[in-house]
Amino acid sequence: MQAIAARRVVSAVFFMCGTFIGLWASRIPDVKAATGLSEGWFGVLLLVLALGAFAAFPIAGAFIDKKGPATVTKASAVATVVTFTLVGVSPSVALLAVALFLAGFAFGSLDVSMNGWGAEVETVLGRPVMSSFHGLFSLGAGAAAAAGGLAIKLELSVALHFCLWAVLSLPVLFWSLRQAWPPQTGPDEERGKAPLFAIPRGALLLAGLIALIAALGEAAVTDWAALYQITDLGYSEAIAPTAFTVFSIAMVIMRLAGDRVIARYGPVPVARVSGFVAFVGGLLLVSGWNIGVVWAGCFIMGIGYAVLFPLAMSRAAADRHVSKGQALASVATLGYGAFLFGPPILGFIGQVFTLGASFAVVAFLTLVIPFLAGSLKVDP
Structure with missing residues (x-):
């Protein structure tokens, strides 16, 4: 019964975590307008957010080893709510940069720890539930983006x-803080002792590149889709967040x-088809023919990208040549790195060319996935 209750709590935390991505994505144009920064300099602010999250990964990992992922998840969830509130009320660019770093740190810690808690719940239940957690994360992001349009x-x-x-x-x-969950024990390789910033090799590197491309596509829509519709396509600010909603x-x-x-x-086969589907969706988004086509492109991109990152992580967990902890950490490093550092790079491309050019780069990268997909097969 405790595992069932914990699953519900972890589900709620994943949903809540996703809402802060949607919240931030829906108000990026307003925040950018308030700062008066160009796409390039605003990309620097996004980089500050990314640096905060990346800095949290090894620290969160160390605390997870000592206290368990449930404890770190609870503390990180509180910190995420507080720091994102600070982002919203920051009155200057300097204070906004500080708030974004702190929010990135809290969010990065929550991302790592809630996945760790979810993995423990999955192990105790004895059946796969991680996909549903990530589905709820996406649902939360989409719901918050839709609420952002209303706001x-x-x-x-x-x-x-x-x-x-x-x-x-x-x-x-309050619900998460009340949930009791003792730290789970297991073999050494299951205790998260592997270096978080390990770089994968061989077939695992190719799987990591799939995670990287998938995370970059998701990050691009999260951070730049609304602004792309406003600045490049001339659509209304009120309807721009809808693209991220349909993607989610x-x-x-x-x-x-x-x-x-x-x-x-x-x-x-699923990865190969997914790569092609994501490419088609990206082309529709870049075309900008009309708002319906743009939103259809975002929806198709969401279908294409959805399972790529989970597939890469499943491949890492099943690797027979590297410990599970090291394999997962190495693939996650590439995926999270793309999600965090990709948007600032796309912002600079958008400044030099257009944001449409940034999305074109993202779209054509998906054509590499069918050639990488063979790496997802685990050797006997």
């Missing part, structure tokens, strides 16, 4: 919007169905 229509300030969202998150925080909905649908699809067709 813009109601002309809520960024500060008020972020503060209200923090209040709405309090029930999840597609991610949820595919992630919830992903286990059955992979079980039926196998990881290699």
Whole structure:
């Protein structure tokens, strides 16, 4: 019964964590406008957020080893709510940069620890549940982005919007803090002792590149899709967050169905088709023919990207030549690195050319996935 209760709590934390991605994505244009920065300099602010998260990974890993992922998840969830509130109320670029670093640190710690807690719950239950956790993360992101569009229509300030969202998150925080979960023990390689920044090699490196491309695509839509529609395509600020919403909905649908699809067709064919589907969606987004086509492109991209990162992580966990902890850490390093550092790079491309050019780069990278997909097959 404790594992079932913990699964519900972890599900709620994943959902809440996703909402802060959607919250931030929906108000990026407003935050950028308030700072008066160009795409390139605003990309530097995104880089500050990324640096905060990346700095958290090894520290969170050390505390997870000492205290267990459940304890770190609870502390990180509280810190995430507080620091994202600070992002919303920061009155200057300098204070915003500090708040973004702290928010990135808290979010990065939460991301690592809640996945660790989810893995422990999955082990105790004896059946796969991680895909549903990630589906709820995407659902939370999409719901918050849709709420962001409503907040813009109601002309809520960024500060008020972020503060209200923090209040709405309090029930999840209290619920998670009350959930008892003893640290799980197991073989040494299962205790997360492997270096977080390990670089994969051989077939595992190719699987890591799949994770990198998938994470870059998701990050691009998260951070730049709304601004791309406003600045490049001239669409209304109020409807721009819808693109991220439909992307997230597609991610949820595919992630919830992903286990059955992979079980039926196998990881290699699914990855190859997913890469091509993501490419088609990217082309539709870049075309900018009309708002319906743009949103359709985002939906198709979500379908294509949804299972690629989970497939790469499953391949890492099943590797027969590297310990599970080191394999997962190494692939996660590439994936999280792309998610965190990719948007600032795309921002600089957008400044030199256009944001449409940034999305074109993302789209064409997916054509590499069919050639990498063979790495997802585990040698006997």
